[in-house]
Amino acid sequence: MLSYIIKRTLAVIPTILLVSIFVFMFVRVIPGDPAALAAGPDATLEARELIREELGLNKPILEQYRNYIIEIFKGDLGTSLKTKRPVNYEIGLRYMNTVKLAGVSLAWSAIVGILIGVFSGKNRSKWQDYLGMTTAASGISIPSFWIGLMLISIFSVKLKILPTVGAGTWKHLVLPAFTLGIGIAAIIARFTRSSIIEILKEDYIRTARAKGLKERWVIWKHVFRNSMISVVTVIGLQCGFLLGGSVITESVFAYPGLGTLLIDSVNFRDYPTIQALILIFALHFIVINLIVDVLYAVLNPEIQLG
Amino acid sequence: MTENKAKNILEIKNMHTYFFTDNGVVKSVDGVDITLKEGSTLGIVGESGSGKSVTALSVMNLLMETKGRVVEGEIIFDGKDILKLSNEDQRKLRGGEIAMIFQEPMTSLNPVLKIGDQITEAILLHTKTTKAEAKIKVLDMLNKINIPRAERIMNEYPFQLSGGQRQRIMIAMALVCNPKILIADEPTTALDVTIQAQILELMKELKDMIGTSIMFITHDLGVVAEVCDEVVVMYCGKVVESADVYSIFENTKHPYTKGLLASIPKLGEHIERLESIPGNVPNPKHMPKGCKFSPRCKEAISICTEKEPEFFEYPDGHKSRCWLCKKEYGGEL
Amino acid sequence: MELEVKNEENGELDKIRTPLAQFIRKFSRQKTAMVALVFIVFIVLLAIFGSMIVPYGIEAFDYSAITKGPSATHFFGTDEFGRDIFSRVVCGTKISLIVGLFSVTIGAICGTFLGLISGYYGGILDSVIMRICDTLFAFPGIILAIGIVAILGPGVGNVIIAVAVFSTPTFARLVRSSTLGVKKSVFVQAARSIGTSDFGILIHHILPSALPNIIVQYTMTIGTSIITASSLSFLGMGAQPPTAEWGLMLSNGRSYMMMYPYIAFFPGFAIFLTVLSFNLLGDGLRDALDPKLND
Numbered sequence: 001m002l003s004y005i006i007k008r009t010l011a012v013i014p015t016i017l018l019v020s021i022f023v024f025m026f027v028r029v030i031p032g033d034p035a036a037l038a039a040g041p042d043a044t045l046e047a048r049e050l051i052r053e054e055l056g057l058n059k060p061i062l063e064q065y066r067n068y069i070i071e072i073f074k075g076d077l078g079t080s081l082k083t084k085r086p087v088n089y090e091i092g093l094r095y096m097n098t099v100k101l102a103g104v105s106l107a108w109s110a111i112v113g114i115l116i117g118v119f120s121g122k123n124r125s126k127w128q129d130y131l132g133m134t135t136a137a138s139g140i141s142i143p144s145f146w147i148g149l150m151l152i153s154i155f156s157v158k159l160k161i162l163p164t165v166g167a168g169t170w171k172h173l174v175l176p177a178f179t180l181g182i183g184i185a186a187i188i189a190r191f192t193r194s195s196i197i198e199i200l201k202e203d204y205i206r207t208a209r210a211k212g213l214k215e216r217w218v219i220w221k222h223v224f225r226n227s228m229i230s231v232v233t234v235i236g237l238q239c240g241f242l243l244g245g246s247v248i249t250e251s252v253f254a255y256p257g258l259g260t261l262l263i264d265s266v267n268f269r270d271y272p273t274i275q276a277l278i279l280i281f282a283l284h285f286i287v288i289n290l291i292v293d294v295l296y297a298v299l300n301p302e303i304q305l306g
Numbered sequence: 307m308t309e310n311k312a313k314n315i316l317e318i319k320n321m322h323t324y325f326f327t328d329n330g331v332v333k334s335v336d337g338v339d340i341t342l343k344e345g346s347t348l349g350i351v352g353e354s355g356s357g358k359s360v361t362a363l364s365v366m367n368l369l370m371e372t373k374g375r376v377v378e379g380e381i382i383f384d385g386k387d388i389l390k391l392s393n394e395d396q397r398k399l400r401g402g403e404i405a406m407i408f409q410e411p412m413t414s415l416n417p418v419l420k421i422g423d424q425i426t427e428a429i430l431l432h433t434k435t436t437k438a439e440a441k442i443k444v445l446d447m448l449n450k451i452n453i454p455r456a457e458r459i460m461n462e463y464p465f466q467l468s469g470g471q472r473q474r475i476m477i478a479m480a481l482v483c484n485p486k487i488l489i490a491d492e493p494t495t496a497l498d499v500t501i502q503a504q505i506l507e508l509m510k511e512l513k514d515m516i517g518t519s520i521m522f523i524t525h526d527l528g529v530v531a532e533v534c535d536e537v538v539v540m541y542c543g544k545v546v547e548s549a550d551v552y553s554i555f556e557n558t559k560h561p562y563t564k565g566l567l568a569s570i571p572k573l574g575e576h577i578e579r580l581e582s583i584p585g586n587v588p589n590p591k592h593m594p595k596g597c598k599f600s601p602r603c604k605e606a607i608s609i610c611t612e613k614e615p616e617f618f619e620y621p622d623g624h625k626s627r628c629w630l631c632k633k634e635y636g637g638e639l
Numbered sequence: 640m641e642l643e644v645k646n647e648e649n650g651e652l653d654k655i656r657t658p659l660a661q662f663i664r665k666f667s668r669q670k671t672a673m674v675a676l677v678f679i680v681f682i683v684l685l686a687i688f689g690s691m692i693v694p695y696g697i698e699a700f701d702y703s704a705i706t707k708g709p710s711a712t713h714f715f716g717t718d719e720f721g722r723d724i725f726s727r728v729v730c731g732t733k734i735s736l737i738v739g740l741f742s743v744t745i746g747a748i749c750g751t752f753l754g755l756i757s758g759y760y761g762g763i764l765d766s767v768i769m770r771i772c773d774t775l776f777a778f779p780g781i782i783l784a785i786g787i788v789a790i791l792g793p794g795v796g797n798v799i800i801a802v803a804v805f806s807t808p809t810f811a812r813l814v815r816s817s818t819l820g821v822k823k824s825v826f827v828q829a830a831r832s833i834g835t836s837d838f839g840i841l842i843h844h845i846l847p848s849a850l851p852n853i854i855v856q857y858t859m860t861i862g863t864s865i866i867t868a869s870s871l872s873f874l875g876m877g878a879q880p881p882t883a884e885w886g887l888m889l890s891n892g893r894s895y896m897m898m899y900p901y902i903a904f905f906p907g908f909a910i911f912l913t914v915l916s917f918n919l920l921g922d923g924l925r926d927a928l929d930p931k932l933n934d
Contacts (some may be wrong), residue, residue, distance in 0.1 A: 018774040026786060134671075137922065141915035143866050145873045146889060146907025153900040200371055203413040209368055210408075211428045211479065212401030225418050244779030248870050252893075262782075263874055266789045278786050282777045301418055301463045 004303060008293045012286055019286070023279045024068050051081075072279075078272035082265070087276045090261060097167050098257035101180065101250070102242050104173050109181035110188060110235055117192025117231075122219050124197055132189060139186025144245055148179040148252035165254035172255070180249040184238045191234045195227040202226075229299045236292030240285050314382075315519050316342040316365070316404075316487055321379030323357075323364045325372065332590045334360040334374065336543035339617070342487065347513065347520040349534035349551070351527065351566070355587050357543040358523045362489045365521075366406050367396040383487075402432035405480035409492040411472035415464040422460030425479045432483045447478045450515070451508055470501035474508065481512055488513075489521045494529065506533055527570060531555060539563050542588065542598040545617070549624040559626035561603045597629070605630060665927040672923020675916040682913055686733040695723035697730045697883040706899045715905040718888075719895060724902065727883040728909050734884050735913065738795060739865040742802035747857050749803070750810025751849070755841050757811065758818025769815075772808035780805045784867055788876045795868075795884075798877045802864045813856055817849035851928040858921035862914040869910050885910050 043051075059067075071078070077087040120132030155175060156164040162171055199205065200223060208222045209215075250259035258277060265273040297303040323335040335357040342348050352358045363369050364376050365388075380387045383404070388396060400406075408414050416424060422444060429440040441460075448456035451474045464472060473493060480488055490509070494502040510533060513520055522534055530537055530551065537554045539547040539562065547560040558564045565583040585602035588594055594601050600610040609629050618631040667673060690697075695713075701721030709716045715724035757768040775783065784801035791797040821827060821844065830840050869886030871877035878884035880891075885906040892903030 014770065015773050015777060018770060019777050022774055026790065137918055138911075138915060141862060141866075141911055141918050143869060143886075143889075143907055143910045143914070145870060145886070146903070146910060149889065149893060149896055149903050149907070150900070153896050153903075157897050157900075203408065203410055204416040206368060206371075207408065207414045207476070207479075208416065209370070210366060210400055210406045211431070212397050212399070213427065213431060214397070222416055222419070226416070229418075240779040242779075244781035247781060247785065248874070251874060262785065266785060267875065269789075274786070274789055278778065278782060281779060281782050285779060286777050299418070302465050305463065305466070 004297050005294055008290060012290055016283065016286060019282045020069065020072070020279065021065070023275055023282070024065055026275065026278065077276035077279075080265075080273050081270040082268045082273070087273050090273060091258065091276065091280065094257050094261055097255065098246055098250070098259065101173060101176055101255065101257060102239075102246055104177040105181040105184065105246075106235070106239070106242060108177065109185035109238075112181075113185040113188025114192050114231065116185070116189040118196055118219065118224060120189065121193040121196025122200070122215075122223075124200075129193075133193065136186040136189040136193075139182050139189070142182055144179050144183065145248050145252050147182065148175070148249060151175050151179060152253070167256055172253075176249050176253045176255050179252070180242065180245050183245060184241055187238060187241070188231070188234060192227060192231050195230050196223055199223045199226045229296060232295050232299065233292055236289055236295075239288045243281050243285060313344045314341050315344040316340075316521070317380075317382040318361070318365065319380045319382065321361070321364060321376060321381065323360050323369070323374055323376050325374045327373055330591060333543055335364065338379075338540070338543070338545050340538055340545065340548075342519050342521055343536065344519055345517060346535040347522055347533055349530040349537040350521060350523045350540060351525065351530055351537060351563075352540035353525060353587055355542075356540040358540050359491050361540075362406065362491050362521065362523055365489065366400055366404060367393070368400075368406075398432075401428050401480075401485070402483050403485055404487045404489065405483070405485040406489040406491065407473075407476045407480045407493050409495050411469050411476055411496065414476055415472055417464055419463075420460065421462055421464065421467075421475055425460075425475070425482060428479055429482055443482060444478075447482045450512065451475075451478050453478075469497055470504065473497060473501075473505055477505070477508065477512070481516060481518065484516055485518060487521065488518045489523070491523045492525070493522075495524070495526070502529075509533065527566060539566075542593070544598070544627065545625075546599065546627045547625065553622070553624050557624065559620075559624060559631055560628050561605050561630070562599050565602075565604075597627075607633075662927055666923055669923045669926060671919050672926075675919035675923065678912070678916040679920060682732055682916070683736065685729055686736045689729040689732055693723075693726035693729050695726040697722065697727050698881055699723065699726075706895065706902070708899070709901060716899070716901045718891065718902050724888075724905055727888060728885070728905050730883045731885045731888065731906065731909065732913075734795065734878065734882065735865050735869065735910070738799055738802070738868045739861045739917075742799045742864045742868070743806055743857055743860045745799070745803035746806030746860070747810050747853060750807040751814045751846075751853060753807070754811040754814025754849075755818055755845065758815040759822060759837070759841060759845065765815075768811065772811050775805065775808045778805075780863070781867055781870065784871060785874075785876065788871060793876045793879060795878050795882075798868050798871050801871070802867055806860050806864065809860070810853065810856060813852050814849045817852060818845050821845050821848045855921055855925040855928065858917055858924055862917040862921070865910065865914050865917075 075088065077091070079085065080087050080090050083090060116132045116136065120129040120136075123129050152164050152175065155162045162175055163169075166172055196219075205218065205222055208218045213222075246257065247259035247262055249255070250257045251263050254260065258280070261273065262277045264270070265277065318338060318340040321335055321338050322333065325332040325334055338357070338361060340348070340350070340361070350358045350361065360369075360374065363372075363374075365381055367388075369375065376389055379389065381389050383399070388399065391399075415421070422441070425444045425447070426437070426440045429435055429443055430437070435443070444460065445456050448459065453459055453471065453474055459467070459471075459475075464475075467475070477493075493509075494505050497505065506529065509520070512518070520533075522529070524530060534551050536550050537548065538545050539554075539560065541562050547554070547558075547563050549557075549559075554563065555567070558567060562583070565581075568581040569583065571577075571580055583602055588598060588601070594611070596609070596611040596613055597603070597606070597615050600606045603610065607629060613629075615627050615629045615632070617625050617627045618635065619625045620631075620635065699722060701717070703721065705717060705719055705721045707713060707717045713723050713725060715728060718724055718727075753768050753772075757765045778786070783805045784798070787801040787804060788797050791800065827840060827844050830844055835843075868877055869884070869889070872884050872886030873890045875890065878887050880887060888906035889903045892899070892906070895902050
């Protein structure tokens with residue numbers, strides 16, 4: 001199994017490299033002069049040149065890339081054009097907020113999604129299935145910014161039991177986590193359901209029933225244990241959706257996380273920050289998928305021992 | 307001449323199991339009477355589609371993932387009609403009193419659970435034992451079925467075992483609770499011939515040791531000759547012949563059974579072509595009128611294509627669903 | 640659609656259905672999908688003819704009737720400029736559908752093309768294309784879209800490009816795996832042996848086997864793209880004021896959530912219903928096309 005982990009990790013490295021090149025090229029693909037754009041329309045020639053120096057745009061492209069990579073390894077992600085503070089600092093302020101939000105959202109949506117999926121899957125074509133799947137279909141169709149605003153309207157404005165914006169207490173997490181998790185719970189539910197239905201057709205489930213095991217035992221110990229492998233994979237993939245969705249949800253709730261930072265940076269044309277954030281999002285996604293791959297090996301005895 | 311002194315442990319009476327598909331109703335089992343005597347091995351023989359597996363699944367109430375239901379009939383076990391029991395009561399019988407093993411050992415074990423776990427599950431469910439006691443019973447059973455290094459196998463996963471070993475595990479799993487009846491649905495069909503012989507030998511031994519009555523479903527008459535005491539032949543969802551194993555081979559009555567026997571190549575025989583039964587099993591949507599076997603029957607007479615024959619019983623208990631038998635006996639019973 | 644074939648055994652006529660007929664039969668059995676289809680047809684009609692039938696112009700400011708709630712004259716109420724929300728929602732259908740359909744079509748075409756050549760020719764071409772797809776996949780969809788819009792600037796056209804770009808790898812992967820599966824099959828070899836060009840093989844033999852998956856994916860992606868597009872507009876990076884675009888309308892309505900929640904409610908609800916219909920349609924298509932679901 002160790003060799004499997006090592007192989008997977010090595011396979012990821014070229015992707016990371018390509019991602020870094022991609023992100024690097026990103027900023028330099030902007031039509032027009034990035035220095036001029038960063039400096040703003042009213043900037044003087046000197047100011048523009050200064051910014052060009054700052055951003056290192058004078059040097060040959062390969063050297064720029066080399067410096068870029070070196071700086072990343074050193075942990076230096078540049079300086080924010082907007083606040084003039086290190087990007088690291090800006091990110092550091094908000095990182096944990098986003099992690100908390102993402103974590104809570106993932107936790108509740110995985111649990112609810114799995115429960116609905118199993119509930120629907122084992123009652124295929126009956127009312128429970130219909131109910132579960134209609135809920136799930138709605139869940140993936142709901143625009144998060146719409147439901148977010150509606151929830152604010154009901155819970156913060158009318159009922160006044162939850163805060164509208166910001167972060168700090170657990171109460172601040174409730175509505176954003178719910179909003180962010182809806183789409184994910186729905187997808188997990190749908191996927192779990194089809195996995196359960198597939199597994200129920202297997203011969204070994206017939207054997208389990210032939211042994212006289214209680215239906216609930218059959219579903220959770222035999223069926224789900226097999227579905228779990230693919231369900232975990234899907235949850236991992238959803239983390240991408242989580243990272244992306246957090247951008248919108250944070251914006252709706254004015255939640256001080258990496259998502260709002262990205263939006264602000266885009267509106268301000270703060271390229272160093274945009275660049276750093278995109279890189280961070282991508283890297284997180286890649287690492288999460290790697291973890292999922294490893295989990296897959298852990299849960300699948302054939303890979304673990306074979 | 308055998309006296310029916312032994313008790314009947316299972317009686318299937320006039321059972322009809324139909325499948326309700328999008329394309330219509332398929333009458334998989336269409337009025338079947340089967341009796342299993344205590345301590346004996348009953349062979350159920352037939353081609354694919356004859357309804358033999360469905361009969362077994364009906365007894366076990368394992369039709370839940372399918373579109374099949376038992377629409378009529380009784381299954382008497384232990385004095386009760388199990389079809390009238392609740393799903394919960396039927397479940398309690400499964401595994402504990404009536405056990406079943408299946409044809410495909412490669413896919414019949416859960417790939418992500420350890421072997422030991424899968425066997426002890428059954429014991430813990432049906433008997434009141436502690437985990438430690440259960441483990442001992444399992445090891446004991448594994449030794450009985452000649453699995454070497456039983457202790458180690460307990461901690462392994464199905465993919466680490468061969469087909470023959472997996473089938474032994476299935477047998478162990480089925481017999482570990484000392485069931486009164488074991489239904490074996492083509493347990494050796496998917497195995498090599500040499501392994502097949504081992505498994506059959508094993509089943510005979512265990513049967514003597516534990517005293518289980520066996521319902522052995524197969525299409526292989528050689529296996530029937532090897533292990534069965536009584537035989538029942540099925541065609542198109544009905545029983546067409548039933549007798550003890552000697553009578554079936556030496557005194558075959560039904561043309562279908564005769565055809566099956568004739569198509570087995572015999573050692574030492576010099577023939578140019580193997581005999582076969584002409585035609586195909588009829589399409590369920592286009593069942594022939596009268597006797598279902600008549601289109602393929604060499605001995606068919608005019609009444610065969612008009613009326614479905616009844617099940618005629620000879621004095622020695624040999625039964626056959628054929629008008630020729632009535633003719634032979636001048637209309638007895 | 641139905642052929643009659645003489646049954647060998649008993650002389651009766653059997654009906655054989657073509658795959659298309661079988662598909663239509665299976666699909667029409669699914670009630671929710673049929674309802675979704677009807678709704679989609681309705682939406683398409685609204686998109687085409689909407690602007691002709693709405694009671695008010697989408698930019699008809701009416702300062703005497705600002706922020707009025709839903710009523711008989713203004714079904715969905717009015718916004719902060721007195722514009723009729725109902726009219727704006729109806730007209731917004733056109734933009735959302737155009738963005739949705741265009742972006743996914745471009746993505747599907749590019750992705751299918753890449754998937755076909757990648758799977759068929761293999762080798763370095765395949766590695767390169769797949770590596771690029773992996774890289775694109777490493778970015779969560781919306782983040783990629785935001786990035787692209789950040790470079791190209793805001794506007795509906797750029798949103799279409801952004802969504803097309805992040806949809807392409809999904810189609811590429813899908814078609815590639817179909818291609819790999821079919822490439823080795825006998826009928827492809829047979830076609831090659833009689834001299835069919837590569838292009839001919841790709842179009843006539845390989846593409847059709849991938850088509851069901853492409854269609855299902857296409858339908859499901861329309862939903863995603865409509866949500867992504869309106870999300871971008873909501874964030875200020877997509878459609879610009881005073882366009883009547885649903886996401887943009889929600890963004891406007893945000894400031895008025897406290898007192899006039901309906902300003903944001905109706906456009907958002909429109910997005911929800913539209914996306915739901917496409918998703919349900921996609922589900923129905925997938926169930927009808929999936930051979931495994933035959934009992």
